[in-house]
Amino acid sequence: MYNRYIPPPKPKASRPSDIPVRPPPVYREPEPEPEYEEPAPVPVQTSSWLQPYAKRIDPTIASQPTKIVFGDDDPLALSAQSSRPVDDAPNGALEEEGKTPKKSKSKKNKKTKGEDEDTEEKPKKRRRVAEDDEQEGKEEPAAEVEEADGQAGTTPNENNNVEEQKEPRKPKREKKKKPKSDETEEDDSAVRSRHKSVFEKVAKALQAQAPEEDDDKMDVDGAEPGEEEEPVVEHGLEPLPQPTPVVFDESKLTYETLPQWIASPIRVTESTTKSFEELKIAAEPAKILQSKEFKEAFAVQTAVLPLLLPNPERQGDVVVAAPTGSGKTLSYVLPMIQDISYGRITNLRALIVLPTRDLVQQVQQTCEACAAAFASNGGKRVKIGTAVGNKVFKEEQSAIVEKKQRYDMAEDGQSNKNLSSWTTSETVNPDDYASKVDVLICTPGRLVEHIKQTPGFTLDYVRWLVVDEADKLLAQDFQQWLNLVLEKLSVEHKPSRRLFPKSNKKGVRKVILSATMTQDISMLNLLKLSRPKLVVLEGTKAGDQSLPPLLKEYAIKVREPSLKPLYLVDLLQSELLAAVPKDTKTAEDDAASTSETTDSDSSTDSDSSSDSDSESGSDSDSDSSSFSGSESSSESEDDEPKPKSKPRSVAKQGKFSTSALIFTKSNEAALRLSRLLALLVPSLAHLIGTLTSTTKTIRRTRTLRSFTQGRLRILVASDIASRGLDLPNLEHVINYDLPISETAYVHRVGRTARAGRAGAAWTLLEHSEARRFWRDFAGEGKGASTNILRSTPVERIRLAKKGEKAGEEKEDGKEDDFSEERVQAYEKALAQLQQEATFSRGNKGKREVLKK
Ligand SMILES: Nc1ncnc2c1ncn2[C@@H]1O[C@H](COP(=O)(O)OP(=O)(O)OP(=O)(O)O)[C@@H](O)[C@H]1O
Numbered sequence: 001m002y003n004r005y006i007p008p009p010k011p012k013a014s015r016p017s018d019i020p021v022r023p024p025p026v027y028r029e030p031e032p033e034p035e036y037e038e039p040a041p042v043p044v045q046t047s048s049w050l051q052p053y054a055k056r057i058d059p060t061i062a063s064q065p066t067k068i069v070f071g072d073d074d075p076l077a078l079s080a081q082s083s084r085p086v087d088d089a090p091n092g093a094l095e096e097e098g099k100t101p102k103k104s105k106s107k108k109n110k111k112t113k114g115e116d117e118d119t120e121e122k123p124k125k126r127r128r129v130a131e132d133d134e135q136e137g138k139e140e141p142a143a144e145v146e147e148a149d150g151q152a153g154t155t156p157n158e159n160n161n162v163e164e165q166k167e168p169r170k171p172k173r174e175k176k177k178k179p180k181s182d183e184t185e186e187d188d189s190a191v192r193s194r195h196k197s198v199f200e201k202v203a204k205a206l207q208a209q210a211p212e213e214d215d216d217k218m219d220v221d222g223a224e225p226g227e228e229e230e231p232v233v234e235h236g237l238e239p240l241p242q243p244t245p246v247v248f249d250e251s252k253l254t255y256e257t258l259p260q261w262i263a264s265p266i267r268v269t270e271s272t273t274k275s276f277e278e279l280k281i282a283a284e285p286a287k288i289l290q291s292k293e294f295k296e297a298f299a300v301q302t303a304v305l306p307l308l309l310p311n312p313e314r315q316g317d318v319v320v321a322a323p324t325g326s327g328k329t330l331s332y333v334l335p336m337i338q339d340i341s342y343g344r345i346t347n348l349r350a351l352i353v354l355p356t357r358d359l360v361q362q363v364q365q366t367c368e369a370c371a372a373a374f375a376s377n378g379g380k381r382v383k384i385g386t387a388v389g390n391k392v393f394k395e396e397q398s399a400i401v402e403k404k405q406r407y408d409m410a411e412d413g414q415s416n417k418n419l420s421s422w423t424t425s426e427t428v429n430p431d432d433y434a435s436k437v438d439v440l441i442c443t444p445g446r447l448v449e450h451i452k453q454t455p456g457f458t459l460d461y462v463r464w465l466v467v468d469e470a471d472k473l474l475a476q477d478f479q480q481w482l483n484l485v486l487e488k489l490s491v492e493h494k495p496s497r498r499l500f501p502k503s504n505k506k507g508v509r510k511v512i513l514s515a516t517m518t519q520d521i522s523m524l525n526l527l528k529l530s531r532p533k534l535v536v537l538e539g540t541k542a543g544d545q546s547l548p549p550l551l552k553e554y555a556i557k558v559r560e561p562s563l564k565p566l567y568l569v570d571l572l573q574s575e576l577l578a579a580v581p582k583d584t585k586t587a588e589d590d591a592a593s594t595s596e597t598t599d600s601d602s603s604t605d606s607d608s609s610s611d612s613d614s615e616s617g618s619d620s621d622s623d624s625s626s627f628s629g630s631e632s633s634s635e636s637e638d639d640e641p642k643p644k645s646k647p648r649s650v651a652k653q654g655k656f657s658t659s660a661l662i663f664t665k666s667n668e669a670a671l672r673l674s675r676l677l678a679l680l681v682p683s684l685a686h687l688i689g690t691l692t693s694t695t696k697t698i699r700r701t702r703t704l705r706s707f708t709q710g711r712l713r714i715l716v717a718s719d720i721a722s723r724g725l726d727l728p729n730l731e732h733v734i735n736y737d738l739p740i741s742e743t744a745y746v747h748r749v750g751r752t753a754r755a756g757r758a759g760a761a762w763t764l765l766e767h768s769e770a771r772r773f774w775r776d777f778a779g780e781g782k783g784a785s786t787n788i789l790r791s792t793p794v795e796r797i798r799l800a801k802k803g804e805k806a807g808e809e810k811e812d813g814k815e816d817d818f819s820e821e822r823v824q825a826y827e828k829a830l831a832q833l834q835q836e837a838t839f840s841r842g843n844k845g846k847r848e849v850l851k852k
Helices: 051-056 059-063 075-096 102-112 115-149 155-169 172-180 185-209 225-229 283-291 299-308 328-341 357-375 393-400 444-453 470-475 478-489 521-525 561-573 584-603 605-622 667-680 682-687 697-708 742-749 767-777 820-851
Strands: 266-268 318-321 350-353 384-387 401-403 433-435 439-442 464-467 509-514 533-537 551-558 660-663 688-691 714-717 732-735 759-766 795-797
Touching: 266 299, 283 357, 299 318, 299 328, 299 533, 318 328, 328 357, 328 439, 328 464, 328 509, 350 444, 350 478, 357 384, 357 439, 357 697, 384 393, 384 444, 393 401, 393 444, 439 444, 444 478, 464 470, 470 478, 470 509, 470 521, 551 561, 551 767, 561 667, 561 759, 561 820, 667 682, 667 688, 667 714, 667 820, 682 688, 688 697, 732 742, 742 767, 759 767
Parallel strands: 266 533, 318 509, 318 533, 350 439, 350 464, 384 439, 464 509, 551 759, 551 795, 660 714, 660 732, 688 714, 732 759
Antiparallel strands: 401 433
């Protein structure tokens, strides 16, 4: 500001309105305060900080204020006089702050040019200061723009800002003036009051003559439009060069946080199918597959098979994120078995790691089917082994590894296959042992045991590592299994051992699968993948959790949580379960299973009841604590009243024409509910089975087989059954208890509507759970956020009461959902449950005492 050349104004003192300057709406006290803010009352002559000022102003003027006479009629002159301290204030302030003295020098020079120039210049500056004062509260937007544009610190506004900063120091001015003058306090105040009255007059005059639009005229940096053209000479105060500001445009985010292979996966449309021959599966095995249930390859298989079958291109690892029941198992089993079938010698070539024993058995069946198909083609009969915790360890060792037969002179020709001599793997030469299996399907814990304790168990030949239900296995690092396995797989004693016979691939190929694949890069990094490729269904991305296309979901409100089992009973007996739309595939299966069930119902009744009996027996035995509720009183089962309101009860006909898997929150809850259902609906008792992690594996297997064969129709399970289980004839999943997570929900409901079939999932919702369900699982309502992708939204269903239509929505009323009669029957059933639990505990106690 000091450096500007300001042309002298035209001498129109009588018409101040001609001056192209805005008058401030409110005139304030002059602004010289900053120059007086120094703490000590230092004499002007000796004060270094006042030197420039002292040179300009004769100190005696200050001491003779009464000699200054202003013409009341000349506001311009008045303002010129009164503006002196205002004008000088920045100089003093700047000096005080150690700024360059050039500014004051400039001022000083201007002053020496003559009083006229000074007089003409100062009103303008004063007005500018006043305007700046006015703008003070409005400066923020301007500052924001400056910041955004990177123009902060541009010269035209700079000094104004300094002045503004100094303004609040006004009160200190009075203090400062005193020591500078020898006049009495009365004189001082007289001068001040005279000045004040003069200023007020000036303010009024200016206000009356100026239009009131000026604020709008201010441009963003506070300068008047007309002033912009004034030449500005820089004197070393120009702002430092600033870097170009970075403009962050959120609408065009180009930065990908995910690695390329996840961000750009291989997508396959759900409806894609291809013949196995087309996908380069040998003709003979393909024919065998077709003769079984595998007519053509499912969508996920059409994408994965080409990546895993021999290929002239450099191949890498494969990650598959596809919905439940989409056929992921066959997508890796087929190419793996084909590859191994090219060999002759049995070596451990493939490890398939799964989280549960039931899944191990299930995948074993698929492997066996494929092994048989490729053996018929003249290839090696691939040997499949399993390692799960339910077998005796030594037996399992013998089943997967054997000592090589060799003539031992010392033993006089005796075979050295004595397994009892095995100690630890460190004490033996692995070359003395041979694998009895090509593929080992195992749970991670058991695998670790074999690596550590089975002599001759080596991963040196392994070229396939399959991790199914990977998100679960990665999240729960059983005995650090992954680190241990990867460490073993990284050992390359003889790299040729891991060569793929029909392709240029060498080393271990990893196949990682899940319906709910983790997007957690740190987790995936644990797998140390090499050139990975991700396969997802079209319309989905990594992190999405798609539900099967033909799955229908329903939510049922439980208005009286204490009677929740009765809602379940009503659902099981409702026509709603029978009314799920069926595709042709299901209808065919139904026809088959109905005839099968009719047969088995009559001919294998004892079998089926022994199954369910044994289940309940086992339940009471192993989980007596499950019945440790506080229910009291007991009455016989004969008193059980027949449930009343039932629209077309399927149970009435003596059988349950559909199939249902009921999920509870724990083993204990499953055992308890299973028994309670049998008590509440005795006609269904023989169709009910239980599946928990405490159920012995042999019983679990038998239960699953009975269910698959249709002898059991209702399974009550804990989450042990939520992952991977393939129950082709399962039509309904019922979430009796809400699952703990989105992922758990996806796996649970994915037990039905598999392999292109229709299915339905029902969730019983207590009031306290409703919000969470609709928001996190259904993705509806306030704050809805879910990764679950579904073809149709979840439907609200209300169970029918007598005289109502099933599924009819009804306002919540005071009316009870269940008659008094039914509630009493329920209480009786609870009491009986309690009695059984007490009895069971007593028996268990007696057995323990006897044992001791
Ligand atoms: N090509 C095919 N033709 C017909 N049926 C198939 C085909 N591939 C797989 N299936 C059947 O589809 C069902 C589901 O397959 P699979 O168990 O592999 O699903 P998944 O994707 O692994 O499901 P989950 O994620 O629940 O484990 C199985 O019964 C399987 O036999």
